Amino acid sequence: MSTNTPLQAIHESAEAFFISYGPPELQTPIVETFGELDMEYAALRKAAVLFDEPHMGTLKITGSERHEFLNNMLTAKVDDLKPGQSLHSFWLNRQGRIDADLRIIETESTTYIRLDKHLAKPTADSLNNFIFAEDIEISVDDSLHWISIHGPLAFELLNTNPIEHNINSTIKLNNTDVIADRFDLTGEIGLCLAVPTSQLETIYKALLEIEKVKPTGWLAINTARIEAGHPLYNIDFGPDTLPAESGVMDSRVNLTKGCYLGQEVVARMHARNIRKQTIVAIRLDDQRITTEHQDILQPLTGAYIYQPTEEGQNPIGAITSSTISPMLGAIPICFAMVKDACSPPDTKLSVTAEGAYAPCTVQSDLPFWTKP
Numbered sequence: 001m002s003t004n005t006p007l008q009a010i011h012e013s014a015e016a017f018f019i020s021y022g023p024p025e026l027q028t029p030i031v032e033t034f035g036e037l038d039m040e041y042a043a044l045r046k047a048a049v050l051f052d053e054p055h056m057g058t059l060k061i062t063g064s065e066r067h068e069f070l071n072n073m074l075t076a077k078v079d080d081l082k083p084g085q086s087l088h089s090f091w092l093n094r095q096g097r098i099d100a101d102l103r104i105i106e107t108e109s110t111t112y113i114r115l116d117k118h119l120a121k122p123t124a125d126s127l128n129n130f131i132f133a134e135d136i137e138i139s140v141d142d143s144l145h146w147i148s149i150h151g152p153l154a155f156e157l158l159n160t161n162p163i164e165h166n167i168n169s170t171i172k173l174n175n176t177d178v179i180a181d182r183f184d185l186t187g188e189i190g191l192c193l194a195v196p197t198s199q200l201e202t203i204y205k206a207l208l209e210i211e212k213v214k215p216t217g218w219l220a221i222n223t224a225r226i227e228a229g230h231p232l233y234n235i236d237f238g239p240d241t242l243p244a245e246s247g248v249m250d251s252r253v254n255l256t257k258g259c260y261l262g263q264e265v266v267a268r269m270h271a272r273n274i275r276k277q278t279i280v281a282i283r284l285d286d287q288r289i290t291t292e293h294q295d296i297l298q299p300l301t302g303a304y305i306y307q308p309t310e311e312g313q314n315p316i317g318a319i320t321s322s323t324i325s326p327m328l329g330a331i332p333i334c335f336a337m338v339k340d341a342c343s344p345p346d347t348k349l350s351v352t353a354e355g356a357y358a359p360c361t362v363q364s365d366l367p368f369w370t371k372p
Contacts, residue, residue: 059115060112284351
């Protein structure tokens with residue numbers, strides 16, 4: 001079964017290339033590239049790009065007791081969330097593993113949650129199972145469709161007032177109210193736009209008519225988000241991952257608030273400072289594309305990582321995301337899930353790439369590049 005974006009015909013007419021996202025039984029095609037990857041990436045860094053996100057879904061939560069209820073369920077502190085504020089959180093199971101990675105967006109009368117589209121209904125159903133007599137309603141909102149705009153000129157090209165990081169605002173696009181949530185996924189200004197599906201095609205076409213706004217696919221976004229140091233759920237970590245292993249626990253888990261589902265596991269691991277594995281940023285050594293040297297070793301997703309003295313024997317981890325970084329002079333950079341003992345900064349490792357073993361080094365933190 002496939003779930004196409006409402007913008008499918010527009011993308012196909014632009015000769016887009018697609019990749020499939022999601023479980024085999026429910027594939028969602030997303031644009032990989034419009035055939036001009038270098039130009040798409042350059043536009044992201046110099047002006048602005050427009051990205052269709054049919055793989056993202058929305059939960060709509062209303063009711064006077066929604067904040068207290070969510071605070072008792074989720075890892076983030078949301079009982080004091082004010083309209084216009086946004087934050088990330090995990091939804092854990094009783095074993096403390098991550099069932100969903102959530103972006104909570106608070107408006108005047110409604111809490112919206114942006115999450116993986118394929119997890120929207122299971123997450124709504126599981127949260128609803130904990131409602132007893134509280135004044136709260138949780139439902140999947142199919143009336144909204146997500147697109148995003150990334151780039152230093154985003155506000156200027158949209159002709160809207162600047163929005164601070166982790167703040168949301170309702171803006172006008174083509175005379176339609178659209179929720180704009182700022183999260184700088186790529187290291188540039190990033191605005192996730194919740195567009196009424198009924199107005200999606202009109203608004204998307206109007207945005208494409210703005211000079212310096214270029215449509216982009218996943219490849220450019222993926223390169224930039226790895227450079228900026230943002231691991232993603234269902235790519236770099238997933239349902240078998242504990243928060244302490246995700247690399248993004250600090251931005252999702254409040255360690256001082258009250259109880260929530262899975263809290264005992266999180267608190268115990270934090271108190272004992274123990275974890276089996278964790279996401280790290282890895283830079284390959286002595287690999288760089290130049291005019292004289294075009295062939296380099298780039299590991300692919302799933303490539304095994306070893307200690308240098310045990311190549312081909314006992315892997316200590318695997319690559320979860322990989323790209324060639326334009327901002328770092330065309331060198332291979334990766335996220336990887338490795339054993340915790342091998343995660344300290346400057347640890348020397350070896351990764352399989354192009355049928356060989358390539359030396360690599362663990363970085364001090366996840367961002368490879370930060371905008372000056």
